[in-house]
Amino acid sequence: xxxxxxxxxxxxxxxxxxxxxxxxxxxxxxxxxxxxxxxxxxxxxxxxxxxxxxxxxxxxxxxxxxxxxxxxxxxxxxxxxxxxxxxxxxxxxxxxxxxxxxxxxxxxxxxxxxxxxxxxxxxxxxxxxxxxxxxxxxxxxxxxxxxxxxxxxxxxxxxxxxxxxxxxxxxxxxxxxxxxxxxxxxxxxxxxxxxxxxxxxxxxxxxxxxxxxxxxxxxxxxxxxxxxxxxxxxxxxxxxxxxxxxxxxxxxxxx
Amino acid sequence: xxxxxxxxxxxxxxxxxxxxxxxxxxxxxxxxxxxxxxxxxxxxxxxxxxxxxxxxxxxxxxxxxxxxxxxxxxxxxxxxxxxxxxxxxxxxxxxxxxxxxxxxxxxxxxxxxxxxxxxxxxxxxxxxxxxxxxxxxxxxxxxxxxxxxxxxxxxxxxxxxxxxxxxxxxxxxxxxxxxxxxxxxxxxxxxxxxxxxxxxxxxxxxxxxxxxxxxxxxxxx
Numbered sequence: 001x002x003x004x005x006x007x008x009x010x011x012x013x014x015x016x017x018x019x020x021x022x023x024x025x026x027x028x029x030x031x032x033x034x035x036x037x038x039x040x041x042x043x044x045x046x047x048x049x050x051x052x053x054x055x056x057x058x059x060x061x062x063x064x065x066x067x068x069x070x071x072x073x074x075x076x077x078x079x080x081x082x083x084x085x086x087x088x089x090x091x092x093x094x095x096x097x098x099x100x101x102x103x104x105x106x107x108x109x110x111x112x113x114x115x116x117x118x119x120x121x122x123x124x125x126x127x128x129x130x131x132x133x134x135x136x137x138x139x140x141x142x143x144x145x146x147x148x149x150x151x152x153x154x155x156x157x158x159x160x161x162x163x164x165x166x167x168x169x170x171x172x173x174x175x176x177x178x179x180x181x182x183x184x185x186x187x188x189x190x191x192x193x194x195x196x197x198x199x200x201x202x203x204x205x206x207x208x209x210x211x212x213x214x215x216x217x218x219x220x221x222x223x224x225x226x227x228x229x230x231x232x233x234x235x236x237x238x239x240x241x242x243x244x245x246x247x248x249x250x251x252x253x254x255x
Numbered sequence: 256x257x258x259x260x261x262x263x264x265x266x267x268x269x270x271x272x273x274x275x276x277x278x279x280x281x282x283x284x285x286x287x288x289x290x291x292x293x294x295x296x297x298x299x300x301x302x303x304x305x306x307x308x309x310x311x312x313x314x315x316x317x318x319x320x321x322x323x324x325x326x327x328x329x330x331x332x333x334x335x336x337x338x339x340x341x342x343x344x345x346x347x348x349x350x351x352x353x354x355x356x357x358x359x360x361x362x363x364x365x366x367x368x369x370x371x372x373x374x375x376x377x378x379x380x381x382x383x384x385x386x387x388x389x390x391x392x393x394x395x396x397x398x399x400x401x402x403x404x405x406x407x408x409x410x411x412x413x414x415x416x417x418x419x420x421x422x423x424x425x426x427x428x429x430x431x432x433x434x435x436x437x438x439x440x441x442x443x444x445x446x447x448x449x450x451x452x453x454x455x456x457x458x459x460x461x462x463x464x465x466x467x468x469x470x471x472x473x474x475x476x
Contacts (some may be wrong), residue, residue: 059376079384087382097377101395101472111381114391143472156377163381 008071010035010198011089011167016055016065018048018222025051026062027222033167033200038193040209040230041202043219044245049202050094052219053169056200057091058082069166087115090160090168094175096152098144104131104155105140108162116163130158134188150181154188161192168192170201206249210234218242259443266434266444273430274451276344280416280426283348285409288355295356296363297389310360317357322418325350330422347419355412362404366397399470406463410456417452427451 013031017024026048033039041049054060056067058076067074074085098107108130112123131140134154144152153173160168173189174182186208193199193212203209209216209230216233218225226233226242234250237243257265299310317325330346341349370393378388420429431448435441 054376057380059379083382083384086380089380091377091380093373093377093380095373097371097373099374099377099392099396101392101399110391111383114387115382145472159381 007034009033009068010070011056011200012066012068013052013056014066014068016052016062016067018051018055018060018062025222026055028065029219029222029224031200031217031224033198035198036196037214038199038201038212039215039217040213041200041217041219042204042206042209042233042245042249043225047219048222049219050171051222053091053171053200053202056169057086057089059091083115087111087163088166090163090165092153092156092160092168092170092173094172096144096149096156096176098152098155098159100144103141103143104136104147104151104158107144107155108159111159111163127158127162130162131155133161134158135184148181149177150184153177153185157185157188157192167198167200170199170203172202172204174203174205204249206234206246218245220245257438257440259440262434262438262440263443263447266430266438267447269434270427270430270444270447270451273425273427274455276424276426277413277416277428277455280344280347280351280419280424281409281412284351284355284416285412287348287352288359288408288412291352291356292359292363293394295360296367297394299360299364300367301385301389314357314360317354322350322354322415323421325354326419326422343419343422343424347416347422347424351412351415351419354415355408358408358411359405362401362408363397366401366404367393369400370396399467399472402463402467402470406460406467409459409463413452413455413459 009032011031011033013029016026016029018026029048029052031039031052041052043049051060055062055065058067058074061076069085069088074081076082098104099110102110105124105127108127109120109123112118112126113120116123118126128137128140131137134157136151136154136158139147139151144155147155157173170189174185177185182205186205189199189201190212201209201212213230215227216230217227218233218237218239220241226237226239228237233242234246237246295310295313298306302310320328326346329350330341330343334341334346374392374396375385375388378392379385383391416426417428420426420432423429427448431444435444438444
C-alpha cells in the first residue's frame with residue numbers, strides 16, 4: 001500500500017559465493033529486488049545464472065553470503081525456517097521437475113496438503129483454480145507423461161503459485177521447450193508480471209526479456225558484469241563484453 | 256504293495272498342507288524383508304556416513320553367508336545362546352526375512368537412485384522437508400520401479416524356503432521327503448513337490464506382474 005513498504009526490497013542477496021571443487025561458479029553476487037519488480041539474468045552458459053537462482057533457494061548451498069527475505073536473514077541450518085522460506089520463494093526449473101507419479105492436479109495440490117496442511121477438499125479447489133489460471137483446467141487429471149512440455153511447465157508454475165510465493169525464481173523456463181510451445185509459457189509469465197508478481201528469471205529469450213524486464217543483469221564467470229534497464233543493456237551497454245554478448249544474441253533472437 | 260499313483264493320492268492332502276506352511280514362510284519373510292529392507296535402503300541413500308557403513312556391513316553379512324549356515328547358526332547357535340526359545344518355523348522366517356531384507360534393500364536402493372535428482376529438488380523447492388520428500392515423492396516412484404526386482408525376490412525366497420526343512424519346518428519339501436522315505440516312491444514325490452513349486456512360482460510372478468501393470472503410471476510405455 002504505502003510507498004515505504006513498496007520500495008523496501010522483498011529479497012536481497014549479498015556476496016553469494018559458490019565453488020564446486022576448486023572451480024568457482026559464483027564469485028560474490030549481490031542482488032536486490034523490490035515488490036513487483038522483474039529482473040532478468042542473461043549471460044553465456046556457465047555464467048552461474050542457474051547456480052545463483054538455486055543458491056537463492058538453497059537448493060545449492062552457497063559457501064558464503066547472505067540472503068534476506070523482507071529484511072529477515074535466512075539461516076539454512078534451521079531446517080524448519082528453511083522449509084518456510086522455500087514456500088515463499090517459488091522455483092521454476094528448466095526441466096519442469098513435475099512429480100511423475102501425480103496428476104497435474106496432484107502436483108499442484110501436494111504442497112498445499114503436505115506442506116501447508118490444508119484440508120484436501122480446500123486444497124483441491126485452490127489447485128484447480130491455479131491450473132485454470134495457467135489455462136490447464138481441462139488437463140487437471142492427466143499425468144506429466146501425457147502432457148506437452150509447455151503444459152508441464154505451466155503446471156509447474158501453477159504448483160509454485162499455489163503456495164502464494166513472494167518471489168518467483170525462473171531458471172530458463174523455456175529452454176527445454178519446442179519453439180512452438182514457448183509462446184504459451186511466455187504468456188503465462190507475462191500475465192504473472194502484469195499481476196504484480198516479483199520475479200527473477202534467467203533466460204536466453206532476449207525479445208521476451210526486453211518486453212518484460214524492469215532490469216537486465218548481465219552475468220559472466222560467476223559475477224555481475226553490468227545491470228540496468230533493458231534498452232540500456234541490450235542496445236547501449238557500457239561494458240565491451242556486455243555489448244558483444246547482446247549483439248550476438250539479438251542477431252540470433254531478434255530484438 | 257502301493258503304486259506310485261496311490262501313494263500320491265493318499266499323501267496329496269498332507270503335501271498340500273505343506274504348501275500353506277511354505278507360503279506362510281515365504282510371505283512372512285518377504286514382508287519382514289520389506290519392512291526391514293525399506294529403511295535400510297533409505298538409510299543407505301540418505302543417511303549419514305557411519306549409518307551407511309553399518310548397513311553395508313549388515314548387507315555384506317546376510318548376502319555373504321550361505322542360507323543353511325545362517326539357519327543353523329541362528330537356530331542351534333545364536334538363539335539358544337541368548338536363551339530365546341524360538342520354533343524352527345519362527346527362525347526360518349527370521350533368517351529368510353533377514354537375508355531378504357539385505358537383498359531387498361539393494362533392489363530398493365537402486366530404484367531410489369534411479370529417480371532423477373530434480374524430483375528431490377522440486378520437493379524441497381515447495382517447502383517439503385527431506386523426510387516428506389522421501390515419503391511422498393521419492394518412494395511412491397521408487398517402489399513402482401522396484402516391483403520387477405521384487406518378483407524375482409519372491410521366486411528366490413520360494414525356492415530357498417525348501418532349505419528350512421533342515422530345521423524340521425513341516426513345509427512342502429519336508430513333507431515330500433517324509434513320505435518318500437516311508438514309501439520309497441522318491442521319484443514321484445519329488446517330481447510332485449517340484450511341480451507344486453513351479454506352479455507357486457508361476458502364480459506369484461503372475462500376481463506381481465498384474466500388480467506392476469495396475470500401479471504403472473499412465474503415459475509410460
